[in-house]
Amino acid sequence: xxxxxxxxxxxxxxxxxxxxxxxxxxxxxxxxxxxxxxxxxxxxxxxxxxxxxxxxxxxxxxxxxxxxxxxxxxxxxxxxxxxxxxxxxxxxxxxxxxxxxxxxxxxxxxxxxxxxxxxxxxxxxxxxxxxxxxxxxxxxxxxxxxxxxxxxxxxxxxxxxxxxxxxxxxxxxxxxxxxxxxxxxxxxxxxxxxxxxxxxxxxxxxxxxxxxxxxxxxxxxxxxxxxxxxxxxxxxxxxxxxxxxxxxxxxxxxxxxxxxxxxxxxxxxxxxxxxxxxxxxxxxxxxxxxxxxxxxxxxxxxxxxxxxxxxxxxxxxxxxxxxxxxxxxxxxxxxxxxxxxxxxxxxxxxxxxxxxxxxxxxxxxxxxx
Numbered sequence: 001x002x003x004x005x006x007x008x009x010x011x012x013x014x015x016x017x018x019x020x021x022x023x024x025x026x027x028x029x030x031x032x033x034x035x036x037x038x039x040x041x042x043x044x045x046x047x048x049x050x051x052x053x054x055x056x057x058x059x060x061x062x063x064x065x066x067x068x069x070x071x072x073x074x075x076x077x078x079x080x081x082x083x084x085x086x087x088x089x090x091x092x093x094x095x096x097x098x099x100x101x102x103x104x105x106x107x108x109x110x111x112x113x114x115x116x117x118x119x120x121x122x123x124x125x126x127x128x129x130x131x132x133x134x135x136x137x138x139x140x141x142x143x144x145x146x147x148x149x150x151x152x153x154x155x156x157x158x159x160x161x162x163x164x165x166x167x168x169x170x171x172x173x174x175x176x177x178x179x180x181x182x183x184x185x186x187x188x189x190x191x192x193x194x195x196x197x198x199x200x201x202x203x204x205x206x207x208x209x210x211x212x213x214x215x216x217x218x219x220x221x222x223x224x225x226x227x228x229x230x231x232x233x234x235x236x237x238x239x240x241x242x243x244x245x246x247x248x249x250x251x252x253x254x255x256x257x258x259x260x261x262x263x264x265x266x267x268x269x270x271x272x273x274x275x276x277x278x279x280x281x282x283x284x285x286x287x288x289x290x291x292x293x294x295x296x297x298x299x300x301x302x303x304x305x306x307x308x309x310x311x312x313x314x315x316x317x318x319x320x321x322x323x324x325x326x327x328x329x330x331x332x333x334x335x336x337x338x339x340x341x342x343x344x345x346x347x348x349x350x351x352x353x354x355x356x357x358x359x360x361x362x363x364x365x366x367x368x369x
Contacts, residue, residue: 012149030335033080034303039345049077054070068140072149082154085140087158089158091169094118112171125189155255162240218259224260275299281340289304310347318358339352
């Protein structure tokens with residue numbers, strides 16, 4: 001049960017949110033942050049807590065605007081200082097599609113085929129049609145940018161990073177094979193992706209309510225990076241460095257979501273890429289409070305509520321750990337409370353709301369240590 005939500009009179013302050021995370025303002029509160037909230041979780045909150053009619057995002061502008069209005073209201077009434085929204089260019093990727101297993105979900109889930117890729121040779125590369133940014137529909141970004149409530153900002157990115165997309169295009173097996181036997185094909189595909197995303201970011205960065213660029217690019221697993229750090233440094237980190245520089249040219253921070261154990265490239269991400277904040281943590285890899293103790297004087301730390309607690313814990317478990325993170329990480333500064341990864345469809349809405357509600361309860365009494 002929530003006692004503080006929905007907020008009757010939200011007072012978002014995206015500028016203060018950024019100042020706190022950049023270490024430019026001594027925090028009087030610990031702000032909320034989230035990377036993605038799945039529609040399966042968002043819908044019962046919109047309908048049950050906010051009392052609004054849910055509309056799926058369709059092919060017509062009427063359904064699209066209705067959906068985006070609900071997205072705005074969701075982030076606004078739950079106490080966020082921003083709306084985060086992302087979309088991706090459509091690259092040639094083979095997917096395994098299965099029904100979503102979350103209770104009550106009618107969605108289909110697309111999973112990357114790790115064994116069979118759409119591009120595995122130079123011939124297939126030459127035959128592939130690559131998306132053109134000028135053909136991409138930026139309407140959702142532009143609508144959000146125009147209709148955000150006073151004080152709110154937009155946080156956005158291209159959906160999925162270069163490393164993720166190349167492993168989806170080539171399949172992970174095909175990508176690893178090419179790294180050894182045809183590294184030039186890896187380079188040419190990575191650069192093709194990079195140039196496409198660079199053009200995408202040029203358009204995105206023109207939005208006047210954008211307050212941060214916050215992409216995701218999962219480069220790790222439980223015990224290390226998915227491929228050798230030298231390969232990440234050769235083909236992928238230079239593109240992140242370029243995107244970060246583009247954001248910095250607009251005086252915007254560049255936050256990075258990357259799952260898994262990326263310890264071996266953290267100094268590269270901070271010193272060379274120049275990320276301003278890091279997101280995605282698992283307690284079995286490194287608890288967020290330990291990560292912050294090591295890197296929190298150099299970058300912002302975003303989220304960290306382990307999904308095992310959010311997914312399998314009780315509401316009281318969630319509230320207790322929310323308090324712990326706010327007192328521990330929030331007390332050090334440059335921290336925002338949220339999930340360690342995202343809010344996928346299998347997270348009970350009550351547990352998600354318990355985290356947000358507890359954060360709202362503590363926001364008024366928080367004192368910086």
